[in-house]
Amino acid sequence: MNENKKISVLEKDDEIFFACHADLPCFTQCCRDVNIYLTPYDVLRMRKSLNMGSTEFLSRYTRSFLAKVTHIPVVQLLMDPDTLYCVFVTPDGCKIYDDRPWACRMYPLDLNVKKPGSYKLITSSDKCFGLKEPQKWNVGNWLSSQGIEPYEEMEKLFQSVMPRGFQPGGKMDAGLGKLLFLAYDTDIFLEMLKDPKFRKLHEIDDDLYKAALENDEKLLKLAFSYIKAQLEELYPLT
Ligand code: SF4
Ligand code: SF4
Structure with missing residues (x-):
């Protein structure tokens, strides 16, 4: 057998x-x-x-x-x-x-x-x-x-949003955990994106915005990029 x-x-x-x-x-x-x-x-x-x-x-x-x-x-x-x-x-x-x-x-x-x-x-x-x-x-x-x-x-990309110095199983500030949750709840990220001031601040141009509106995979990748940039900036402060 x-x-x-x-x-x-x-x-x-x-x-x-x-x-x-x-x-x-x-x-x-x-x-x-x-x-x-x-x-x-x-x-x-x-x-x-x-x-x-x-x-x-x-x-x-x-x-x-x-x-x-x-x-x-x-x-x-x-x-x-x-x-x-x-x-x-x-x-x-x-x-x-x-x-x-x-x-x-x-x-x-x-x-x-x-x-x-x-x-x-x-x-x-x-x-x-x-x-x-x-x-x-x-x-x-x-x-x-x-x-x-x-x-x-996609999971490889998601794992790559983790900031330098973060070890798997490591502890993260709860506020940053909520930031990571945006990758799951992209409706919330989409609402943030609709604000022109948010797009300007995070250098999201019209083409990128349009692509994210039209394509869910692109929206998710944009959410990953945003989370990564934020974590890179905020993680060392926590
Ligand atoms: S995957 Fe589930 S349904 Fe398929 S053979 Fe295994 S136990 Fe049965
Ligand atoms: S029915 Fe549920 S557990 Fe089974 S394959 Fe579908 S999503 Fe997975």
């Missing part, structure tokens, strides 16, 4: 056996009672899929807060309080499948924080029966098939 190796570090060219489909008895069980933390790009894709703004999406479908010690924003997808299922799951699968969040795309893999650039299996074949299926992939091809690239690219 094909079997996934019980190794904790998977590189992109390592082999996995996996296929997920509706005939498996575990179908949609991984969409129940699960902690899914969203990235700013997840929020953008999901809210667009639902045709709503970021503020409405965040308040209806997430629990968001600044982490107690670090003050880094945390945005967690809410589960249905009665069934514990994700509110987007249907008997046929995810109703926002094309725009499902990064963590859902990666499952049953996740990033391996102990070895950046590598991955790990986060479940086993007694829960996720897809891991017993004969379809063979290498990890890189599997991730590409899940449309992971724009998520990785």
